[in-house]
Amino acid sequence: MTLYDETNINIIKEDLRYLKLLSTKYPTISSASAEIINLQAILNLPKGTEHFISDIHGEYESFTHMLKNASGVIKRKLDDIFGTSLMEKDKASLATLIYYPEEKLEILKEEEQDLEEWYKVTLYRLIQVCKSVSSKYTRSKVRKALPKDFAYIIEELLNEQADRINKQEYYTGIINTIIDIECANSFIIALSKVIQRLVVDRLHIIGDIYDRGPGAEIIMDALMDHHSIDxxxxxxxxxxxxxxxxxxxxxxxxxxxxxxxxxxxxxxxxxxxxxxxxxxxxxxxxxxxxxxxxxxxxxxxxxxxxxxxxxxxxxxxxxxxxxxxxxxxxxxxxxxxxxxxxxxxxxxxxxxxxxxxxxxxxxxxxxxxxxxxxxxxxxxxxxxxxxxxxxxxxxxxxxxQKHIRFMYSKGSLYLVYNSNLLFHGCIPLTEDGSFKALQIEGTxxxxxxxxxxxxxxxxxxxxxxxxxxxxxxxxxxxxxxxxxxxxxxxxxxxxxxxxxxxIDEKETHKENRNAYYKLRDEEELSNRIFEEFNLDSQTSHIINGHIPVKTKDGESPIKANGKLLVIDGGFCRAYQPETGIAGYTLIYNSYGFLLSSHEPFESTKKAIEEEQDILSSTVILEHVATRQRVEDTDIGKELKTQIKDLEKLLVAYRKGLIDERENV
Incomplete structure (x- = not known):
């Protein structure tokens, strides 16, 4: 069916009221066409990186560090960008600077003998990292992530090309001026925060922010500052x-x-x-x-x-x-x-x-x-x-009340996102594996x-x-x-x-788990859950937490042939003797899934002063041959709908059903 056949014209006439409203935003053929081109281009960009964290339980220092280092994503980026051209200690120092720019700068200013040269080298390195993490986004999206004071300068530096000889002195001049007018610290802080923001496109918290640890309110403040979260x-x-x-x-x-x-x-x-x-x-x-x-x-x-x-x-x-x-x-x-x-x-x-x-x-x-x-x-x-x-x-x-309202506005009991089903605990089952029916108010x-x-x-x-x-x-x-x-x-x-x-007798302490936890190793259960939530069993995953995975006893977080992933591995210190580790986190990028297990985090102080990152072991769960694009995501579905609406608007303009408004 082309844009101009009679069936499509009839559909457009039915949608005319909506299209007239849409025309207030795109008042001309050229503005609607430009947006179609823009949206179509976005569909071809790589899928954004998703970061999954569960069962934080008030452990704000570990959580804050995990948020800053994106579960090792930034460290891997530094390896990809600099490879063996930088020594490991230099990469560790650069990583710490990105995580804690304000605190690290105070230390480095005292330690560095040639501060001007250090500024110059560091700024060039940070710009390289920033270019890499921003490369999968449109300029418009990157621009929105930039701090207002330095937005123009950062954008110029990010779009520098090595082969543009005519502008080489221009870019060098920008770096030198930043240092000369004593803006280097502020600029480094700004670049570091842009890198932190762009390295993860979406953060998923799979439950239990509160209780046990000492800083749930600090975690909630950090989550409220995050650019994209559920x-x-x-x-x-x-x-x-x-x-x-x-x-x-x-x-x-x-x-x-x-x-x-x-x-x-x-x-x-x-x-x-x-x-x-x-x-x-x-x-x-x-x-x-x-x-x-x-x-x-x-x-x-x-x-x-x-x-x-x-x-x-x-x-x-x-x-x-x-x-x-x-x-x-x-x-x-x-x-x-x-x-x-x-x-x-x-x-x-x-x-x-x-x-x-x-x-x-x-x-x-x-x-x-x-x-x-x-x-x-x-x-x-x-x-x-x-x-x-x-x-x-x-x-x-x-x-x-501010935190709880945020919990409601960004939260839900479960979420379907990019073909993955996210929930904290379980889907209640009977012993035979069928969904447990519960009578509530007669239904x-x-x-x-x-x-x-x-x-x-x-x-x-x-x-x-x-x-x-x-x-x-x-x-x-x-x-x-x-x-x-x-x-x-x-x-x-x-x-x-x-x-x-x-009661001392431990027989009375027993809390038997729902049958879900006995059966979740079976792929057949995951497939039935996918069907219940209208998901494709071939491409979907269940991601949940709640029950800590006892890694030290040989338990695996990967269930049902990789269809179900449990990422509660002991973020909370109270659970770490049981689990043997300090938590799992999950990364879902355009190439597939990466599962990381983490050793206990000592302190923010040691992370800054001794450049001690969380020791993590990463397993590649899935790696796709063809890189996933935005068009393969939920956002891609929305953009395709927008494109169809804009195409209808184009037809309405060209058939005279709606008049263009050139002077709007």
């Missing part, structure tokens, strides 16, 4: 989202986890939430209780004995509040089928035992001053006042529809204001997403928090 919510993220929505149960869980890992910096310093009421209550209520089962896991932190004692008391106090609130929720929602968590009413306060799964166990802690045996799930007046006050602090924390959901309805509730919990009944139910569903037996984020049959604190 987030797939993890179970720990959903807990904070629920807390910010006003769920007291989610707030109690957030505080319990923070106290468990002695991580109050995020809550108090990061988000300005006052925990003094909880501390005062805990010190009074548990004054003579050592709360030994609630001593926090400090990892490499050093706490004084008095702080350790205070944290343990606060930890126990908020845990009891949590168990009461959860009990109320379960009794309110029998459809959740979570009665196994109702344990406060199973305590025999005379025998100091508790019944779990029909079996009686001895309690290792018998001090329950706030529990009324006749009404064990009722908060005391003081407990109710404390959790209400702290919940209001979560709701009114300006910084937290059955499974597979994709289950994730869709959960996402709807997650958004209603935060944004719905008109009907408290709807909002409260949605907030209860947020808690279910945290620990419910068929939550795609939790991925286990039951949570055993009470048992882990109060």
């Amino acid at each position: 987030i797939q919510w993890g179970n720990h993220d959903i807990l904070w989202m629920g807390a910010a929505s006003g769920s007291k149960t989610c707030v109690a869980n957030v505080l319990r986890i923070c106290l468990r890992y002695a991580n109050l910096a995020t809550v108090e310093d990061g988000y300005g939430i006052n925990l003094l009421p909880l501390a005062s209550f805990a010190m009074g209520t548990y004054a003579n209780d050592p709360c030994s089962g609630f001593i926090p896991r400090t990892l490499d932190k050093k706490l004084s004995d008095s702080d350790m004692s205070l944290f343990a008391k606060m930890h126990k106090a908020i845990s009891i509040i949590q168990f009461k609130l959860e009990g109320q929720k379960i009794l309110r929602h029998p459809e959740f089928k979570m009665d196994y968590m109702l344990l406060l009413d199973k305590i025999n306060f005379e025998k100091n035992t508790v019944i779990v799964n029909g079996k009686e166990y001895k309690l290792n802690d018998t001090n329950f001053p706030t529990i009324d045996p006749k009404n064990p799930f009722k908060l005391t007046k003081e407990e109710d006042a404390i959790i209400s006050k702290i919940t209001n602090s979560f709701i009114n924390s300006e910084k937290l 059955s959901y499974k597979g994709k529809s289950l994730l869709d309805i959960f996402e709807r509730y997650a958004r209603e919990a935060y944004f719905y204001k008109n009907d408290l009944t709807i909002k409260n139910y949605a907030m209860d569903m947020m808690w279910y997403l945290w620990c419910g037996p068929y939550s795609p984020l939790f991925g286990k049959e039951r949570i055993t928090t009470f048992e882990r604190y109060f």
Whole structure:
């Protein structure tokens, strides 16, 4: 069908209203034609590099470094560009400068004997790197990434060509002038940040930004500054989202986890939430209780004995509040089928035992001053006042609300992007491998529809204001997403928090995983999931995190013949003894997939002063013979649609259906 046949003319007449609107942006044949040529050219550019990171858990130093070095992409670029023409120590120094330009310049200014010559050499090297990383983008896209103050100069230098003899002195003059007028530092910083930005086209965070580590709010600030990002919510993220929505149960869980890992910096310093009421209550209520089962896991932190004692008391106090609130929720929602968590009413306060799964166990802690045996799930007046006050602090924390709104605007429960399915946890399955159906408000959901309805509730919990009944139910569903037996984020049959604190027998601590985790090695499961999400099983991948891959035990992150990739390898320090490494990250460029495993990151200080990069091992998962282009991506599909619309506009102009407006 040509642009001018009758069928196409009829289609154009039907679209005339839209085309008239489009003509306000492209008012002439020449402007529409130029845009078609531009879009068609973009389709032939190499596909942009995607960077996948999962389960960060507040480890902001490791994460920030990973963001700056793009999981080794910049180091590989330096190898490609300079090869053996630069010594390894010079490449390491240049890489560190690109990662931390401000900090590294302060050190180098003191160390370099001939600073002017160093500036000259370094500027030329950075321009070479910048040319390489910008070569797969249009000039327009590169221009948008440039800092306003130096945009024109950088653009001139990026478009320098070695064979243009007439302009050689012009370019040399630019470099010399930058140094002469003492702008070299600012220019180096600007170039380094442009390289960092252009080396990755899209960042994917596959869940769990929050909890355990000390700097989730720092990570969120960094993500908000990123030029292109999406987030797939993890179970720990959903807990904070629920807390910010006003769920007291989610707030109690957030505080319990923070106290468990002695991580109050995020809550108090990061988000300005006052925990003094909880501390005062805990010190009074548990004054003579050592709360030994609630001593926090400090990892490499050093706490004084008095702080350790205070944290343990606060930890126990908020845990009891949590168990009461959860009990109320379960009794309110029998459809959740979570009665196994109702344990406060199973305590025999005379025998100091508790019944779990029909079996009686001895309690290792018998001090329950706030529990009324006749009404064990009722908060005391003081407990109710404390959790209400702290919940209001979560709701009114300006910084937290800003971060959570960003989490909603850039996030989702799952994402289909460039033929890959991204989600944090699992697709709930029955033991026979079929999608688990869950009844919610009288309707059955499974597979994709289950994730869709959960996402709807997650958004209603935060944004719905008109009907408290709807909002409260949605907030209860947020808690279910945290620990419910068929939550795609939790991925286990039951949570055993009470048992882990109060019962020594480890048989009660077991949390069996959903069948998804037994079956995800099978290619057939991946193919069924692809079909459920309307994806091509021959070209698609599932990328998720949540359950750390125990590399030290020989477990592979590559499942189902390469169709399913698990990139939680222990970013969080608490998991590293289990995994043996410090995380996996994934790179998807125009040539295929690269999976990197990383050794623990010592510190930003060492990275800058001793030029210690994260030691990484990279495996090429897939390498295509024909390089992928923009036309092969989701953006390419959008551009092709735009081209078709513009072609229709051209026909409308040429057939006189719409008049050109030359003077617009």
